[in-house]
Amino acid sequence: MTRTVAGVIVDALGELGVRQVFGVVGDALNPLTDAIRTTEDIEWVGCRHEEAAAFAASAQAQLTDTLGVCMGTVGPGSVHLLNGLYDAAKSHAPVLAIAGQVPLAEVGSDYFQEVDNDALFSDVAVFRATITSPDQLPQLLETAVRTALGRKGVAVLTVPGDLGERELTTDRPARFSLNPPLSRPDDEAVRRAAELLDRSERITMLVGQGARAARADVLALADRLAAPMVLTLKAKAGFEGDTNPFQVGQTGLIGNPAAASALEDADTLLLLGTDFPYRDWYPEGRNVIQVDTEATHIGRRVPVDIGLVGDTGATVRDLLGRLDAPPAGSDGARDRSHLEKSRERFDQWRERQARLADPAHDKGVVGRIRSALDNRDHDIRPEALAAVVDRVAADDAVFTSDTGMATVWLSRFVEMRGERRLIGSYNLGSMANAMPQALGVQVLDRERQVVAFCGDGGLSMLLGDLMTLKTYRLPVKLVVFDNRRLGMVKLEQEQVGLPEFGTVLDNPDFAAVAEAMGITGIRVTDPGDLDSAVRRAFAAPGPVLLDVLTNPDEIAVPAKPTVAQGWGFAVAKVKEAVRSHGDED
Template identity: 75%
Template sequence: MARTVAHVLVDSLAQLKVRQVFGVVGDALNPLTDALSRSDDLEWVGCRHEEAAAFAAGAQSQLTGTLGVCMGTVGPGSVHLLNGLYDAAKSHTPVLAIAGQVPLAEMGSDAFQEVDNDLLFRDVAVYRATITAPDQLPVMLENAVRAALARKGVAVLTVPADLGDREVPHDRAPRFALPPSSSRPDDPVLDGAAEVLNAAERVTLLVGTGARHARTDVLEFAERLAAPMVLTLKAKEGFEDDNPYQVGQTGLIGNPAAAKALDDAEVLVLLGTDFPYREWYPAGKKVIQVDLAPEHIGRRVPVDVALVGDVGPTVRGLLGRLTGQPGTSHLDRARDRFDKWYRSQLKLAVPGHDQGLIGKARATLDNRDHLIRPEALARAVDEAAADDAVFTSDTGMATVWLSRFIQMRGTRRLLGSYNLGSMANAMPQALGAQFLDRDRQVVAFCGDGGLSMLLGDLMTLRTYRLPVKLVVFDNRRLGMVKLEQEQAGLPEFGTELDNPDFAAVARALGITGIRVTDPVDLTDGVREAFDTDGPVLLDVLTNPDEISLPPKPTAKQGWGFAMAKAKEFLRSEGDAG
């Protein structure tokens, strides 16, 4: 019996073990959503904004390593998918977006809501195509899925409104098999890298998420080289816990120990990372880079030895070529610096910090209203959350506090818009994560700016009773932008947010809302949020003037900050007059 385009598509997604399809219904999608409604294997998740749907699909893909799926109807519905799809593309994770289109006869006539999807998605997608006849579907769907999985990117398949309910002639099930593969560089290249490593006394590793599946090999590599291991933010979940070599992150959210470990090295080894911030790479070092993508080699820092291949087999090939055992002084110094820095950070995270002598002195400068320190909130969440929790974080200061105070112990997972740097990602990514396992704790670190941007999908959490814990760092600011302005010597402008009581908004939507405004109530408020069943929004008023010092603060930054504060003071004095 012949099946329609819509039914072949839905049955194929079920074959791929896709569990949810996220989107917003619309006329061009009606045949597809009708087929979804009849499926026992796929669940349609109706979001309030297509951007949230794309973020949710991307989150599922990153957590599972398989295909995430979202849909957008004709015109604006598909346009709204773009930001979430860009995040998936920049995160190198496979997502299939099914986009609606005007009927075939109307295409090319500038019809109502018509958008050229193939042109629209040209930059974001590794594959894009519009189906114009039912018999094209099996091959086009196979090509789209294979491209997304093989190239770890976004595929967009456009389906005109009058095509979904047409029968596919000579119906056959699409085939998606991709053979597993693993590669390592040739022996002469490995010999050259080993020669550089064997001649060095001080080696530092910069480890990214591309090395996560080779944890055991990478730890042995660090041991053999006595090398401190600097982690990218995305590598926290694979390498932070139970690792005697890691010294945290570098970059603006990093710490001085990691920056010093990079500066002191003779040889820098990049393992599965495309860390994008060129200014944070040390100069004058021998650099070895291991990456599966040849185009990533050398595009951030000049590379002396390029090793194109999977991290695991490549590192195993190097281990057999290492000779001798270097001294541990480089590693010991780096770890000692990191331990001292981390202990100092924990002191800042004590809820009663501002009541001590040092805390009172500090508060006169940056927290005169004695608001809750964001460090204390992040630390309290770390202590309350389960060892298998999934964390998501909005771009900006919420990510800074997560990077410093959330420990990726146990089987915790971490998601964020860490390559695109979008706002508003934490809540919809948490939504996608929670659908994978309703019994697993999912915690979203939300900035107040990010949360309010896609606030409508709080209703999606309510509708599906997803027990996500939303932790809102409510500093009434676009905090990272404020900090960037002040470091440049500019007075704060345009960053203040006129926020509602987010907890009250949550309660109005049928979600448990808890608001904490006093440091003495912080621990109890966090505990209540995590002890409450169902979705919870924890709205915590945090200090908007909190400063996150970069690993290597410069005199220019310090002078800029001082000048900005002086300008802000003079402006406020003028307003008062």
């Protein structure tokens, strides 16, 4: 029996377990979307922008560790995929992008809308190829899928417009044979690492998302080493909460002083499943052991004394088996003062943060003084908004967050307890990711709560795909931090002494926009209404946009604030005040 190129691709993806494909229909994709129309295995999710489609597919891949699929048609349609695919690549998410192309005979003739896809995607894709003959299937598809899954990256398969309906001469089904190997590091390297840990007095662990599957083993190792555990942002889901007595939060610009001190006070750092990129936040002159599945990650952020290339869980279990056992009858050979000191600092910092997040904070003496300086319009504190959402959201909710201040408030005030998960553009740092990523997650499971922390700048960039939420009746809860600013850029400018420029956003009433689209919209301007509004939004059926006017001058103090940053901020505020006074004249 003969089969078409489009039919083979769609049938194979269905058998692989793909349940949705995201994209915008058009010309070269017509045979593929028609094949999806006639199958019961795959749902077509028509987005308003291909970038949103790529973000949605990437989010599915990150949440499930399986293949996400998106499509873009000839020329501009494929170009629009690019930013979302870069996010997938930087997040190590296995995504297959199927790109349309002009008819095969016209390739290379500068035909209408022609773009060289193999060149376009050369930097972002771990695999890219253009189908030039039906006989290349199913092998070319198999290679694309295996490469995306095996290397945890983006594969791009380009289909010329006149090939989708062509028939294959073979009826061989696609075979993907997906069995990832479990790798272990060299025994001698593990022995040396264990010896170094045994003779170290103060050990701090920096734990990333790559260790999430080995949570129990990692906690056992932290207990054995009496080591405080600093978490990367992507490791919040899996290692945060009261069931982890070792974690002290994040470091870096969005981090806290306790985590920074835990790293500085250590004599040995143990890095597990992390490629934390910010070199300035690694202390110098420490012993460093790094565990990662990728050899290329070892030592590229900080000099490493011992690199262990292998699966985190297997490696940690090997280390546990080689560490010296406590003396018989003792309560443990290792001094726990480093851990206890770090945890005490962390608890104190959390208490201070909780006071800031109290909606009644500005009514106290300190709060009134502070408000007179940085919140004269009595806008809602973003800390308070994030804290209320944390209390109201389900313990198995999936959170997404836009790059910028929305991520800062989520990292500090939303705890990834229970089965909560977190997805964001935390490697690429793109704007506009939270809403389309939430879209991709919600369509997988319409019963699971999905919460998007949206910046007003990010939301407005891909605003059209609010209609996708409405069209597919996806009950995403969009929490908009509406500070009328590109908040992170404003902060970056001010901390180096520049007055803010180009950051002010002339926003609409986002709740009214949502209502016009058929989505429940709730606008909050009074701090006293915050709690009830959040609860109403989360109780409402279907998609909801919660538009909260937050204070644009709120400052997120980094874990290690510098004198230069403080001075720069003061200078910027003087310049802004002078400029504002001059404008009034």
